[in-house]
Amino acid sequence: MNNKILVALTVLSASMSLNPNANGAISGSAHDFSNKAWSGGEICVACHAPHNNIDVVDAPLWNHEVSEAVYVLYSSPTFTADDITQPSGVSKLCLSCHDGTVAVDAFGGSEGGNTYLQGRKNLGEDLSNDHPVSFVYDSELATEDGGLFDPETTMSGVAGGTIEEDMLYAGRVECASCHDVHNKYSNFRLLKVDNSSSALCLTCHDK
């Protein structure tokens, strides 16, 4: 194939698979903390700060106290992935508020202690009843499982790349595989793909 045609096709397929709703923003979302008494009127500071950050693996300039919890992990007789670990990388960041053990306002070196997540927003320390996170999802797992799309070759429809490029973190499924913490896509519950007709689930599961 002529190179120009190849480039044109690549650009076309990339733009066709872009999520048409990719114009959302953190402002006004559940993660816009600027109107909370404890935030100092800022949005980003509860999670990020430009200086004196907390050292967490894979964390972008992290400013929030991190949970020390040891979690009960997902397991089931049909779960094919055999390398699930304690929440790693970005999932650990989410759980530093969403396991309910650390105050939402514990950031910037302050212990906080006023606001803890409640109800369904608090996943607790037992993750055995939640979609598994922190395991590798690659072509090999897809072949072995038989009910998953190959993440290395299947386009995600999220941001113009494959499932691996748009949804995995160091090749692993994490909380941020399904959710965009910054609400970029403006979907219910900060989801990367609107889950009407289970479209989010069917991005990865070949059912």
Ligand code: HEC
């Ligand atoms: C509720 C916590 C939270 C808030 C609030 C938040 N972030 Fe993030 N941010 C994260 C997490 C978790 C990650 C890593 C996961 C990811 O990349 O999706 C991240 C990643 C990033 C990254 C690196 C990856 C990327 O998307 O480019 C940048 C840059 C960033 N945030 C900027 C900001 C800015 C600027 C604000 C405020 C307007 C903000 N964030 C507010 C939690 C937050």
Ligand code: HEC
């Ligand atoms: C600084 C603490 C903090 C961190 C870190 C954090 N969240 Fe949240 N999250 C909150 C708060 C506070 C709310 C809003 C609770 C409420 O409205 O009662 C929330 C709400 C949510 C919601 C519900 C949105 C809705 O529309 O109801 C989802 C989903 C969510 N967070 C996912 C995540 C994920 C995924 C991460 C990591 C990538 C993350 N959060 C990191 C504090 C945090």
Ligand code: HEC
């Ligand atoms: C496989 C996709 C997927 C993964 C991975 C995932 N979530 Fe979710 N999450 C969803 C969907 C879909 C919903 C909305 C339906 C529901 O509430 O069950 C949701 C809802 C939520 C809510 C809102 C609950 C409510 O009713 O207010 C929070 C908070 C949340 N997720 C946090 C997390 C955290 C933290 C992680 C990582 C430990 C995570 N999610 C991993 C798909 C996912």
Ligand code: HEC
């Ligand atoms: C980013 C890709 C991705 C998305 C999106 C996703 N999943 Fe998964 N899910 C996986 C992978 C990979 C596994 C691991 C399968 C295995 O190893 O057996 C898994 C595991 C599961 C399992 C456990 C299977 C077992 O045998 O124990 C269930 C059930 C499941 N997902 C349902 C859902 C539902 C429902 C949704 C939508 C809300 C969803 N998934 C969204 C990738 C995804």
